[in-house]
Amino acid sequence: MVVVVYRYGHRIERDKRITTHVALSARAFGADGIVIDREDKKIEENVRKVVDRFGGDFFIESGVGWEKYFKEWKGKIIHLTMYGEKIEDVIDEIRKNKDVLIVVGAEKVPPEFYEIADYNVAIGNQPHSEVASLAIFLHFLNEGEWMKKDFDGVLKILPARKGKNVVYDYAKMLEKEGCSKEVIKHCIKVRNLALEIAKKIKENGVKVDMEAVEAGSLLHDLGRAKTHGIMHIIEGVKIAKKYGLPKKITDIIKHHAGAGIDMEEAIKLGLPAENYNPITIEEMIVSHADNLTGNEYRKIEETAKIFEKKIGREAVKKLISIHEKLSEMAGIDINKIVEKMKD
Numbered sequence: 140m141v142v143v144v145y146r147y148g149h150r151i152e153r154d155k156r157i158t159t160h161v162a163l164s165a166r167a168f169g170a171d172g173i174v175i176d177r178e179d180k181k182i183e184e185n186v187r188k189v190v191d192r193f194g195g196d197f198f199i200e201s202g203v204g205w206e207k208y209f210k211e212w213k214g215k216i217i218h219l220t221m222y223g224e225k226i227e228d229v230i231d232e233i234r235k236n237k238d239v240l241i242v243v244g245a246e247k248v249p250p251e252f253y254e255i256a257d258y259n260v261a262i263g264n265q266p267h268s269e270v271a272s273l274a275i276f277l278h279f280l281n282e283g284e285w286m287k288k289d290f291d292g293v294l295k296i297l298p299a300r301k302g303k304n305v306v307y308d309y310a311k312m313l314e315k316e317g318c319s320k321e322v323i324k325h326c327i328k329v330r331n332l333a334l335e336i337a338k339k340i341k342e343n344g345v346k347v348d349m350e351a352v353e354a355g356s357l358l359h360d361l362g363r364a365k366t367h368g369i370m371h372i373i374e375g376v377k378i379a380k381k382y383g384l385p386k387k388i389t390d391i392i393k394h395h396a397g398a399g400i401d402m403e404e405a406i407k408l409g410l411p412a413e414n415y416n417p418i419t420i421e422e423m424i425v426s427h428a429d430n431l432t433g434n435e436y437r438k439i440e441e442t443a444k445i446f447e448k449k450i451g452r453e454a455v456k457k458l459i460s461i462h463e464k465l466s467e468m469a470g471i472d473i474n475k476i477v478e479k480m481k482d
């Protein structure tokens with residue numbers, strides 16, 4: 140069954156919140172999409188952002204007049220109104236249909252709606268709200284099946300008695316944003332090495348945020364979904380921000396290129412005038428793990444040769460300095476970790 144909600148009478152300024160809530164409730168409780176009579180790009184954008192992060196393939200369209208849309212609708216039209224028949228008397232019959240268009244109003248709906256609709260359905264005969272009536276109608280329509288739906292999103296909320304428990308599927312984020320298979324494979328390899336380095340450093344008594352290392356290493360090349368040039372670090376930060384990721388992670392993305400980029404160099408490269416050097420321990424680990432990962436893992440000597448050819452002496456100095464710093468913190472030459480990862 141295809142279930143679409145039609146929102147009538149949307150007033151752009153006055154109804155922006157409630158129409159958004161109608162759309163989000165439609166999505167959460169099992170509808171396939173929403174159509175809004177007046178054009179409102181902002182609502183479209185906000186709802187699509189939720190779909191991007193939380194998953195599913197809910198659609199939203201605005202600026203669609205009701206007359207043509209109703210005429211072309213192949214299934215049944217259900218108008219939710221307090222003047223209608225009791226939901227408990229008609230829902231079994233409605234459920235037998237293939238496609239349903241559920242109409243909810245904002246302002247008073249035109250009298251024709253009561254005639255055009257195949258069913259005028261009341262959720263109790265008291266006045267309340269379009270959000271409440273839609274949610275309860277959908278619950279009856281799919282007999283509570285919405286509770287079992289897996290939206291398969293990049294972001295998932297796990298039920299918690301207290302606090303917030305949000306988990307991200309970073310590999311899915313790379314895929315969804317359009318990173319190639321090769322980029323994803325590389326990010327996973329960098330993640331594996333970065334976590335090994337971080338583990339050794341942690342075992343040696345230095346505080347490391349393992350979750351940030353994992354997220355940052357998986358996402359360091361997120362911006363390659365847009366470009367493989369140096370601007371991929373800026374693009375990566377932009378995308379990560381869209382998902383609401385914290386600064387700690389976006390800074391790992393921002394500071395991962397080469398062995399860091401000074402402001403002077405950044406200006407030459409066309410980046411916004413800032414320093415892009417890895418500062419925190421997590422940033423250094425990810426940047427270095429990336430440098431030690433080509434198609435295969437490589438030791439510092441091999442990476443140094445590549446840096447000398449491609450970037451220059453100064454970059455080699457920075458690279459070796461980070462290698463030594465991390466090796467000291469890990470209490471073991473990072474080359475040894477690389478060697479082990481190669482096996």
Ligand code: SAM
Binds near residue numbers: 269272
């Ligand atoms: N004043 C408007 C009218 O007379 O049509 C109703 C406005 S009401 C806040 C907005 C929408 O909520 C209605 O168009 C209807 O879809 C829905 N609604 C409110 N109470 C309802 C009820 N008891 N049963 C079904 N839908 C209801």
